[in-house]
Amino acid sequence: MERGTIMKDRLIAGGLAGIAGAIIQITYGIITEALGITDRSFDEFAKVLIMFKPYKGLLASVVGAISHICIGLVFGVIFAYLILITSSRFLMIKGIGYGAVLWMLLLGFGTIFELPDFKDIPPQPALSIFFGAIIYGSITALTLKYLESRTKL
Template sequence: MEDRFVQGSIAGLIAGIAMNIVNLILVMVFSFGEDLLVNYAAEMLLGSTPGFLFEYIISFVAHIVWTMLLGILFAYMILIVDSSYMLYKSWFFSITTWFLLYSVGILFEVPLLEVTSVSTATSNMITSSVYGLLLGYIFMRLSHNPE
């Protein structure tokens, strides 16, 4: 596959779905953290956490589109910094994005981010790490880059 835009969006899509699955398991099965990632998307999109199934679906789709956009940005960023150490760079990209989004959320007083527990922040950092590592791995596979 030669199209960098498509490679990035597919990698972001798959990594984003995996990220949401890991988040769901951490929060719902292990009670590690209080908020699902879909809640953050709903807060930004709807102004509140989802209450109905349709709101969850719309928020999930919005979050996946966001992860696809991040995948596209990563795909083009790699042109600038080169593709060696891809997994490290993709992990660093995702952790930096996680930190920046938390910071912006606190600055703009997004309700779910104003005060958050250590377990929720750690859970989101773990899911961001999963996203970043999968993003880099899938992007490498799609671009046939063995590095």
């Protein structure tokens, strides 16, 4: 198999893994918001990145979900290439660490740039978002591992 084909497979696998992580993360966010654990879901952060203003309604939620899935895809591809540079050993630990780093970076930059929904996050929602980031990293790692076992990456 030539090198270009391997890279394309890694790109697709990373994208699919990131999409899977994002979908599970959105589901987790909806559940925690419904249970009153947090007042913010992950698609709301994604809405702000696209529209700046946290609009309400079904269409805004669709935009937020699409945006979140696209962001998950991009971070999944980055994770897949980071694993290519390092190795697939300790993949779950790397996934958890990756999620934690994304939590810190994304919320940090959202706070620095004073984006709506990012500033003044109380401790309980911040911790809920942290667990959601860990879930994203874990699901992305598990999906990538599954795809690696099923294809030649």
